[in-house]
Amino acid sequence: MTAELVRGQNHALPDTRLEIRVSAGHPVVAGATLADEDGRVAGVEWIAHPGSPSLPGVEVSQQAAADHRLAVDLEAVPASVHRVSLLLALPVGVGGPSRFGALAAPFVAVTGLDGAEIASYTITGLEGESAVFALELYRRQGAWKVRAIGQGYEGGLAAMLADQGLQGSAELAGTILDAVARGLARSVSAPPPRVPEAERVRHTTPAATPDQTAAGRPAPAPEPADPPAPAQSGAPAGGGPIDYAHPRRRPAAPAPQPATPPAGSPQGPPVPVAGDATGWSMEERLYNQVWGMFEDLARTTAAYRSACDFAQSRMDQELDRVLSDPRSRIGGQGDAARAEARAKHDELTARARESLDRDLAQLAAESAVVEPALPAAFAGWENPVWHAYRVPMEIPMALRLGDVHLPEQTDLRIPMLVRLPLERGLWVDSGRGRSEAANLLDEGTLRRLALDTAVALASRLLAVYPAGEFTVHVVDAAGSGAASLAPLVESDVLAAPPAAGPAAVSALLAQLTDRVDLLQMAARAGAADALPPGLVPGEQLLIVHDFPHGFDDRAVTQLRYLADEGPSVGVHLMMVADRDEASGYGPLLDPMWRKLLRLSPVADDHLADPWVGHAWTYEPPLVPEGSRILWQVLAQVAHARREWGR
Structure with missing residues (x-):
């Protein structure tokens, strides 16, 4: 209690x-x-x-x-x-x-x-x-x-x-x-507040003005002080009428309604338009729109859950009053009071569900027009935009790491976008955790899916960077990941073959830790031009498969160093590991795990939003079965790398 x-x-x-x-x-x-x-x-x-x-x-x-x-x-x-x-x-x-x-x-x-x-x-x-x-x-x-x-x-x-x-x-x-x-001042962890539907930017409206954005990126504003908190949006404190309106879809001042709608005016909710958020470019407007959909879904679901909780609490209180009176415990009077309490509960939850369904339908309609309009970096592998893929000339502002959804409507998937360059490393969990989907799979299948997920994520990173600006290294100490690593190895997009065995693993970790040291010293001294001429430019990603097998204490310390210091100088870590198996190292690894963003190879509800803290179910960005799109994209990446290296 x-x-x-x-x-x-x-x-x-x-x-x-x-x-x-x-x-x-x-x-x-x-x-x-x-x-x-x-x-x-x-x-x-x-x-x-x-x-x-x-x-x-x-x-x-x-x-x-x-x-x-x-x-x-x-x-x-x-x-x-x-x-x-x-x-x-x-x-x-x-x-x-x-x-x-x-x-x-x-x-x-x-x-x-x-x-x-x-x-x-x-x-x-x-x-x-x-x-x-x-x-x-x-x-x-x-x-x-x-x-x-x-x-x-x-x-x-x-x-x-x-x-x-x-x-x-x-x-x-x-x-x-x-x-x-x-x-x-950074648009990294949370997006700007959602523009009400009545004030949304339409096709004929300029995309943004200089006072809407700063330095080409939208600045997230603090939550306004006057709207109600999300957890309280459905349940009034004093037992008055419940407001089911979505807190992000109220105009600041209701416009007067004409007695007769003008001829030709649209009826019902506004028609969704892809890219109707603020921003200097279509990419930025789509990014902010996806964030807005994520926030809308979080808050409308919070309002629904809060209203249901209020309805249940109110019914419990009314039933307690009935039971506390000995005269109403038996007989028709008590039965009538209980029936009335349950009827009120059903009415309140039905109205809450009606409001939720209305918001979900609008979000589903918005998702249907936004998803096909997404650029490759924001799109899933099944999106046709990948079939027209060309190696980009510029780094995009964000990358899609998968999808998230809530149990109220599991088919409404919101793209999970993170800003580039990555601010923290990634951890693809090959353990069972508390996932029901993972518990249905055997250990070998789960490990294979985890490495498949890591390869899909690394391929997306390679694909969205210009040629020569992103390099991938792989540690496969036991050599057990050959089948999953085949797309990266056979496409020749890796910096070198996967490191296997203690000597190769030690050499690769030493190379990357030395790189971090050199870049940090150059940054502190303001002497970027003094770096060794053989230092490969661009971002670096290290995929570590099947940790902790084959790693000694020195290697573990180096990995912790890369997780702590690497992102600030463009060296990123992607661990493919079962945390339970790594628990033998005790608290030594706890700080490293906390610094990494945990992803899962199967559906798992371990992510929380920054507004109301819902448990979101994450779905990894796996390639559709039978599709060759990942191989086609990597072939173009490899060709561009060879042309760049000439």
Whole structure:
């Protein structure tokens, strides 16, 4: 049972591997401090924040968001740490409220890894404060507990850090807020808010104006303060009428309706148009439109689930009142009350489903026109655009890594797009995890599908980069992946044959770690022209198959280094591994796994959106059975590489 804490109250924690969820209804900065037994924070290296998001046992988000999920492993924190405190602060210089009193009370919850809520705390009573210590996890007599704090600071982040006894608290607060501002200026993790249907850009409207975008890329805006939070969109607090309207499809001011529609005016919902989002180019407009569809589906489903929860809660309360009265437990009066409660429940859920179906139908219609219009980098392998493929001259802004969908309508697939160049490595999980689809397959088939998925992803990366600007290396230590690797090997698109055996694996890892060292030193010194002439230009990808078989401690350390430092200089890692099999290395590999984006070779609901935290089912981008399109694309890539190398 969940413990609903009030300020100062504590609760025992049954586990040490936890997740802290934050819901604020408006973008906030989330961070954490590590303190000793006396509550003293030793220095800036004991603070996790957007500019330095990872500490031993703690990982926070790199940008401001309305909803956060913080990973905590209390066994991994240093032995001298006795307190882990969660801090929240409002970003400055990006618009929006400057005090928590102007917002709904922030809500924080501590959950287990299975999502079960352990303790929650609604931070009430805030007024002029712009930073607050929400709660702390503390060690007491060898056991960990959580305590609700709710200590606010009108002086903001700087005053909060100074209260921890930190020297240079103002400078550190500035560093944190600068990192947040840079994150809000990038269109990487979250898209801009959806334009209402009535205000959408149409064919005859200019695609974008300079004040809509910045530097050729749309800047994601913080969530507006006035719309209701997604989790509350269906259920009124006071038991009044439920608003089933989608929160992203309300015009700011309803236009007056004419008494008689003009002749020839369209009836019903607007007709979807591919590329009707903002952006300088069609590619950018389609990217933003896909993100908008993803957000719309997340929020309309949240409204439906919230309305159903409200209907169930209301029926339960009414039934409890009936059962609490001895006179109504038996006889016709009690039966009538129960029937009435169930009828109200059915009516509310039916209306919620009707609203959901209406939104899903509109999104399905939009998907039907958007999918055929996608460029190759955004398109699935089954899209005819791949049959007209030519090696591009420029790097696209994003790449499709597969599809995601929700159980309310599994055939409505939203492309999963990530920005290029990759900001983090990839991990294709060859283990069973909690996937029902994986449990139906034998171990050998699952491993083969995992490597097939990795090959499909690597082929897409090769295909969307100009000739010579992307190089793929493969480690197949045991030589067991020859069949799946055949498209890459036989098309001659690899930098060298797959590395097999300890000597070849060691040489390849040494080559890539040396490359990272050289590029980092050149970047720090501002001497890019001083790089060795034999250094191959462009991005590099290392596919590691069947880890940890054939890897010693030195190789594991090098892989961790590539995962940590490689993406910043264009060296990327793609692991094909079963994490359970790698658990023998203990906590050594945990930071590496957390840095990689987990993908699965079969359907698995392990991804969460940044708005309401739905569990999305991921589908890998596998080539249709019997299709030769991947081979045809790789043949063109290989030809372009040979022409470029002459």
